[in-house]
Amino acid sequence: MDLQVRDKGYLVVGGTAGMGLAGARVLAADGASIVVVGRDQERADRAAAELVAAGAAKAKGLAFDVSIEGQAALAVKGAVDFLGRLDGIAVTTGTKGQMPIESTDDExxxxxxxxxxxxxxxxxxxxxxxxxxxxxxxxxxxFSVRSPELVRLPYASLKGAVALFTKGVAKAYGKHGVRANCIAPGAIETDSLHAMRQQVADARGWPYETALERVMTDEWGMHVALARPGKPEEVGDLMAFLLSPRAGYLTGALVNIDGGTDF
Structure with missing residues (x-):
């Protein structure tokens, strides 16, 4: 599918690895210009070089931590200065995971x-x-915004706020032609989960091919219809589609991509 993203510029915050980088790769393959933002400049530079090799018209990596006041504005300015325009932004940041409801105020x-x-x-x-x-x-x-996990309740609560914020942006800015959609991934085998697969297999003597799936079912209580974790590139395909003109009448949506988790 031609995503119609040639001559368009995109910013992917959290785009130096995982799902964000996977989405950027899809845009690059169709000739988009891309800026990726992460917290490490060397990693950002490597990601940008990979995107150019994949077909991006041009790409640049920037190092910012958007959780710090002022850094997000600098990231956007840097992207617009490089791209000359901004046709879309994807934000995939947020790593504060396993926290119980009893977490401290500071946490x-x-x-x-x-x-x-x-x-x-x-x-x-x-x-x-x-x-x-x-x-x-x-x-x-x-996915936990629909089915909260008690060991990750702060995470689920704040991700729920992200989903509602996105819907609000869609409603407020639709009159300007701006679309906004939120993706709700399930367990996606990014680098951290891939490393967990190997660690669990080694520590417990389980087969490597099924170690992560056993943890998901037996310990996390995740019942996935497709019986496997997702791949970053599967989320990346969806992300790139939503960013592209091909999704031109889709806005305000919360789109599940979780393999059928906890129906």
Missing amino acids: WIAAFRDLLLGVSRSVEAALPHLIETRGTVVTTAA
């Missing part, structure tokens, strides 16, 4: 900055540019 506040403020700051900084191009916003929540 909740740190998670709030990481999981929600990083998203809202990035999107708010991008919106004036997206109005000019009738552009699009994509954020990531999680």
Whole structure:
């Protein structure tokens, strides 16, 4: 499918690895210009070089931590300066995972900055540019916004806020032609889960091919209809589609991509 993204510019915050980089690769393969943002400059530079090799018209990596006040605005400015325009932003940040409901105020506040403020700051900084191009916003929540896990309740709560924030952006800025959608992934085998697969297999003597699936079912209580974790590139395909003009009448949606988790 031609995503119609040639001559368009995209910013992927959290785009130096995992689902964000997977989405950027799909855009690159169709000739888009891309800026990826992460917290490490060397990793950002490697990601940008990979995107150019994959077909991007041009690509650049920037190092910013959007959970810190002022950094998101600088990231957006750097992207617009490089791209010359901004047709879409994807924000895939937020790593504060396993926290119980009994977490301290400081832990909740740190998670709030990481999981929600990083998203809202990035999107708010991008919106004036997206109005000019009738552009699009994509954020990531999680399947747990529909079925909260008690060991990750702060995470699920704040990801729920991301989903509602995104829907609000869609409603408020639709009159300007701006679309906004939120992706709700299940367990996706990014680098961290891939490493867990090997660690669990080694520690417990389980077959490597099924070690992660056993943890998901037996310990996390996740019942996945497709009986496997997702792949970053599967989420990346969805992310790129939502960013592209091919999804031109889709806005305000929370899109599950979880293999059928906990129907």
